[in-house]
Amino acid sequence: MKKTVFYILMAGALVLASCDSDDGGTSLIDFSASFANESTSLSGEESTKTITVGFSRAATEAGTLTIDYSGDNAEYGTDFTTTPEGQSGRLSLSVAEGETSVSFELNKLVDLIEGTSASVTFTLSGSSNADWVIGSPVSTVVSFTPVAATSGTIDPDVSGPNEPNMVFVDLSSVQQSSVRRDTWELAFYNGTENRVFLNSSLLVSAAELSGETDINAVSTSTVLGEPMALYTLNMATFQPEEVEVATVGELLVGLPVGYAQYGNLGEGIRFTDDKEGSLEGTAFAEVSTVPEENNVYIVGLGTAIPDNVPDAGSIATTGDHRGFMKVRILSDGDSYTVQYAELDATTYDEVTIDKDPSTLRTAFSLTSGETVDVEPETEAWDLQFPSVFSYYGAFGGFSGAGLTYSDYVVHNTLGNVGLYEVLTYEEDDEGTRTDFDVPSYAEYSMADVDEGSLVYDNRAIIGSDWRVSGFSGAPTVRDDRFYILKDADGNYYKIKFTAVLSANGERGYPQFIYEKLQ
């Protein structure tokens, strides 16, 4: 009691003293405490952040400041701690006489992985000294900067033996997104060039009608300006056979993707996009900004996703053919104009699609006439599981054939993702195994990375070779290889597939693990 009386008296004396100062123009300014910034961040590399509370002047007396903290998606004790320690959402800082600031530390306990957010808000809530004022900013938000994930296990949602989904995977954020393969047929490039991609996942194919620019004039019976000299694979002899195509109707026979699909690689005629995924390799020629230079195309809409359940270990990915449409595409450089109609229609629909620079491509459905949300933002995916993948190309002894794969994987070459394969051993026909002098997946480190091996001009390095027909029919994961990937942000990862089948032996359940190289 005596002490209290003493303090009150002392305070009174001080007030008097300050009055005196004011009077003399030499009185101290108000003592106020505030944060330096309203927000700050804790970068991926930092594990602690020093947060300073500044004073308006040096403290003329000792005291304590109390700071309340609250975490958003961050919990004291598991995600962060402070020094000095806090309790029940509050920590106190001692202020000694003469100090102009105090600081405390925020300690990060767990790295925040890309794709999520977390922050801690500190608020000055009080002081021990009655005349201490709390200035502005009264609180500061410390957000944790996300870091690239250091490892992960991904089960891409290919979704079973019909492989109905295409899946995009981002390694640094351990995220995936999926969309049904049959929701779109064409995709328009959002970069500088005016390019049109086909949905190879749905076996979509397209053939240009040379010299034909009037979409309404095209029908099944249209006679081509010039007959096309093409090849097909004779299924009885497995030898290429010449075919001459003079009408649209004749062209339709060899337009769908299949071993016997028409083409002429020698003349550069291919009704699919190339396997490598280059801008130049699309079935559609580059769209010209001069309208009359853009011809009509016949688009084979690919095959429906079947819904029958095949035997365990088998797939059923291609159902009935979805028919044909005619399409003509124009561009002004910033948008695409799509003219499309049923093959034998005499009128057409038209849609304009603006380029969206946040994604590589904008997908479009010819059947619904609308754009479809398919790809994540350009930087937000490294690998794609198209699941089903088709193209026209050489295969084994075939000089040219329409090929369809399942369990397929490509990487985002157009989004500046590079990848290479590491082979650890090979077995020859006699079964003799040769081990290569390379580190195993477990041993592979940053020092082993060969920057020059990263492939940026072929998306199909992983392809379907990560799995192989098994000892007893159903596919198995090849254990002789793993992959090194460098994402657009410069993170290096090693990737290894662990499963192609579900635990019950059903196809269409891939799984892989990866680790960031340090």
Added chain:
Amino acid sequence: MACFRFSILLFLLLPLSVFAQSAESQKDSTGVTKLDEVVLVGESKVMSLSKKLFRVEVIGREQIRQLAGNTLADVLNQNLNITVMPDASTGRSTISMFGLDGQYVKILLDGIPLASDNGLGNDIDITQINLEDVERIEIVEGSMGVLYGDNAVAGVINIVSKRGVNDTKWSIRTSLQEESVGSEYSWFDQGRHIQNLRLDRRLGQDGQVSFGASRNDYGGFYNDYKGQDYVNIQDGTVVNDGLRGMEWSPKLQLTAFVDFRQKIKKHNLYFKSQYFDEDLAIYDHDVIGRLNANGEPNPTATDQQFDTHRWVNNLSLFGTLGSSATYNLALSYQDQKRYYKAYSYNILQKGIEAVTADRLNQSSKILYSKATISNIFERSEWFNLLLGYEFAHQKGFDAIASGAYSENLVENTLENYDLFASADLLLGKTISFYPGVRLTNNSQFGNRLIWSLSSTYDLGNRLKLKAILGSAFRAPNFEELFYYFVDSNHNVQGNQDLLPEDGISIFVDLDKKWAIGQGNGLFSTALKAYHFNIDDKIAFVADDSGDTPLFTYKNVDQQKILGFSINNGIRLKQLAFGLGATYLGEAITLDASQNTGNSDYVWSLGLNSNISYDLPKLKASLSAQLKYTGVSQTIATSDDDGVVLDRTDPFTWLDTSVHFDLTPNIDLTMGARNVLDVVTVKASDVSSGTHGTTGTDSRLFGNGRSYFLKLSYLLTFN
């Protein structure tokens, strides 16, 4: 190790034999004596005609005993003109006879064709035919289409059921057989364990009822594989090295039967009902190494189980009508079902994680009847006629033969109505002709004619010449008719418009016997030449006439087989010795209309020899059988560079055994199968690179050298 295990086995069996000994002394006190097995009622006449027309090889009880044969696959290995073709992936064994596969051979049980997976009598899995209840196996060589219908091209194998003893009211026979599988043996999980029981009860003077059961527990063959619970985990992930599972899958077979025989004056009735059950477990070589939510491997594998049930009900009536006409009537109802179960096996937790399929995937129901009547013309010296009909109604489906992806597992029905006649023309004492003809009406391909003409010429002095000329007629099988597998990359379909294969077969057989030494010594030699010319042979071909290329079956190939064999036998006192050789050539014209294939013969050599020697004082006999199968080549495909031959290396199969009559009621057989330890044989048509350990292209033929021991006990009393 194997020897050690065997000594344990012997030790374990010792008390049994002691028990048997005491049983014997008991029996002595009741005054029961050992009796030979004798035929109770008149033998079915089904095969007697065949013997007149064709050459019949018999594998008797004695030989089955020497080989300790429990299934047909155990004994047919040693036949000169038959090759057993085992398939490790399915556990099935089929046969090839005179170079023609199981489709061309008909297997009968007491003269009635046996239900197979998708047919009647042909392409039978011979490991499923139990021999405990079998008296002998008759192998009839030659085109038998007139008497046995379609698919009896290379010949017929008839399994004749055992009759009981008839002098005592009761007889009980039990036997135990223990066998190693290669060097693998353990009391429960490895090796082969067989138990048999048979009961006979005489009913009055002319009747008998029998019951029997046989259990065959085959533990499978591991070879280099490491079993169901094997997984290789390194650095936290599964290494799928393909070593899980087994080389040969384990299976458990149970065969049970009831037999009833009754003679009523000149008529005989025989009814047999046999039930067969087989559980086959197939462990996948692949391990699925998915990581669980905690990032730890949760290895699983998809294993399969096939459960086959077969129920055979055969009724035969035979006897004489009037003064001399003999008749034979057979009725049969058979039902075979195969259940399929697939499950995901959790290797670390050693249990089923989920059942992924559980369904009936094969079913066939067969109604069958056949009757013959002969000797209609009373006591004609030179002419005799046999008339008969055969009817078969098959209804069923088979998921395997219909294609794994097939959604239309439609039940299909095949019906056959056949009429046939065969005549004997005896022209003098030395020469006779047997012309025969069969009109077959099949619900799939309509009316067809099958014919044959045989002739015997007795040159005197125990020298006989036989010649058989006939159609080589094979009906298309279920798979060829109804297979269906269509998706984006495949279009494989059966062809319902297939016609039967037809052609000509010729057999010439020269037999000579000489008496040698004292007593009943005998030297015999048989020379044989045969030729098959099969037209319209069904082949798997590509058809690009439609919009989408199709793989299907068509009647386009032509196959020719030409073969010679010689068989010599000596029987002298306690010694019997046989030596045979066969030289077989095959020529296939692929797609005969275009003449693209080669028609040169490719030849292969086979040798066999057997020896047995009796030691009467020891009440023992020794035997050994050896068969050499030479390099075999088959024409696989032809391309621009000519014909491609698939080659299988030669291999030799040697079985040895010793048999003891320990007491009048107990006998013991022990021996070694596959003494030369054949497991795989190099073959060029087997794809390589899938097996982590062998590496080379080889076909599995055996389990390696195996040892067996069989103890039988017979108890008879009134």
